Amino acid sequence: MDLLAAIKERAKAEKKHIVLPEGTEPRTLKAAECIVKEKFATITLLGDSEAVKKAAAAVGADLKGVNIVDPVKSPDFESFSESYFKMRESKGMTREKAAETLKDPLYFGVMMVYAGQCHGMVAGAENATGNVLRPALQILRTKPGISSVSGAFLMISDNKQLGENGVSVFADCAVNPTLTAEQMAEVAFCSAETARELGGIAEPRVAMLSFSTKGSASHEAVDKVVEAVKIAQERYPDLLIDGELQMDAATVESVGQSKSPGSKVAGRANVFIFPSLEAGNITYKAVQRFAGAEAIGPILQGMAKPVNDLSRGCSIEDVVNTVALVCCQ
Numbered sequence: 001m002d003l004l005a006a007i008k009e010r011a012k013a014e015k016k017h018i019v020l021p022e023g024t025e026p027r028t029l030k031a032a033e034c035i036v037k038e039k040f041a042t043i044t045l046l047g048d049s050e051a052v053k054k055a056a057a058a059v060g061a062d063l064k065g066v067n068i069v070d071p072v073k074s075p076d077f078e079s080f081s082e083s084y085f086k087m088r089e090s091k092g093m094t095r096e097k098a099a100e101t102l103k104d105p106l107y108f109g110v111m112m113v114y115a116g117q118c119h120g121m122v123a124g125a126e127n128a129t130g131n132v133l134r135p136a137l138q139i140l141r142t143k144p145g146i147s148s149v150s151g152a153f154l155m156i157s158d159n160k161q162l163g164e165n166g167v168s169v170f171a172d173c174a175v176n177p178t179l180t181a182e183q184m185a186e187v188a189f190c191s192a193e194t195a196r197e198l199g200g201i202a203e204p205r206v207a208m209l210s211f212s213t214k215g216s217a218s219h220e221a222v223d224k225v226v227e228a229v230k231i232a233q234e235r236y237p238d239l240l241i242d243g244e245l246q247m248d249a250a251t252v253e254s255v256g257q258s259k260s261p262g263s264k265v266a267g268r269a270n271v272f273i274f275p276s277l278e279a280g281n282i283t284y285k286a287v288q289r290f291a292g293a294e295a296i297g298p299i300l301q302g303m304a305k306p307v308n309d310l311s312r313g314c315s316i317e318d319v320v321n322t323v324a325l326v327c328c329q
């Protein structure tokens with residue numbers, strides 16, 4: 001069974017409840033129909049009930065079994081906006097602004113997850129990444145011991161020599177424009193968890209990437225990666241991690257062993273941590289487009305409860321798959 005089929009099977013067993021705040025968005029509506037028919041999650045769509053039904057009729061989506069909640073008419077609206085106000089009061093939030101903000105389904109959806117009414121949220125078919133992330137970062141915040149949320153991709157290649165039988169994790173490809181050494185170490189830890197939880201990788205081997213391998217170049221950008229490896233080794237002693245490594249030293253056994261002899265990771269890495277969002281985002285798209293690898297994600301890792309972002313170019317299948325991922329997170 002391929003990885004996505006396995007994730008869907010697991011999702012079926014989890015029976016989670018997921019909120020999709022973009023309730024009038026055509027691909028989201030078709031995906032909601034498909035998920036409920038396949039019975040792998042309960043779905044709540046947000047929006048004005050008549051507008052949602054009209055949009056569904058326009059694309060021929062059957063919403064039987066799908067819940068529709070209009071944030072403004074919801075009996076939870078007042079308590080959610082009061083909770084949000086209290087959470088953000090020290091940041092200058094007022095009751096009026098909180099009520100206005102909660103009319104935005106992205107904020108209302110995250111509050112449903114925060115309140116435990118839904119297990120997770122998926123959005124982004126019509127909203128930019130930053131707009132999906134901001135309410136989740138403000139309200140749900142991070143898991144204990146983690147300070148930064150990051151975005152990973154499961155990269156699936158036909159070349160079974162790469163990663164773990166063709167499956168690799170790339171991060172951070174979606175969230176933090178710049179990373180400190182501390183954040184890079186955390187991304188390494190969270191990505192190893194993602195590799196285990198969602199990638200089916202029993203032994204994550206983490207390469208901390210750079211344009212240098214073991215001192216072949218000197219630059220402050222290299223120093224940051226070296227520092228990140230040191231922090232990760234101290235904080236997570238069980239993590240198999242090495243760096244700084246160039247991409248070839250991380251992936252090609254002969255190059256890895258000549259440049260980092262004796263390393264358990266070099267030449268055999270299956271988790272790849274990039275030193276900046278530029279490097280991570282450009283590389284995952286290059287591997288996807290030039291090499292034809294399948295890219296599943298971004299999977300937001302480190303958040304206290306799961307929220308995942310979609311690309312605005314997503315297909316119905318992408319929405320369905322992302323919901324399945326959230327169910328397993």
Ligand code: ACO
Pocket residue numbers: 091129130131133134137138142147148149150173174175176177281297298311
């Ligand atoms: N982890 C945890 N919390 C965070 C993080 C993070 N990585 N980043 C920001 N926060 C918190 C802040 O601490 C702040 O909390 P507070 O308001 O309680 O103090 C809150 O989130 C808002 O943070 P800001 O610094 O004001 O950041 P902003 O809202 O401007 O942006 C964001 C945060 C949206 C993540 C921004 O960094 C961003 O836009 N990143 C790039 C996203 C992107 O465009 N990715 C590429 C496309 S995705 C793709 O191609 C797959």
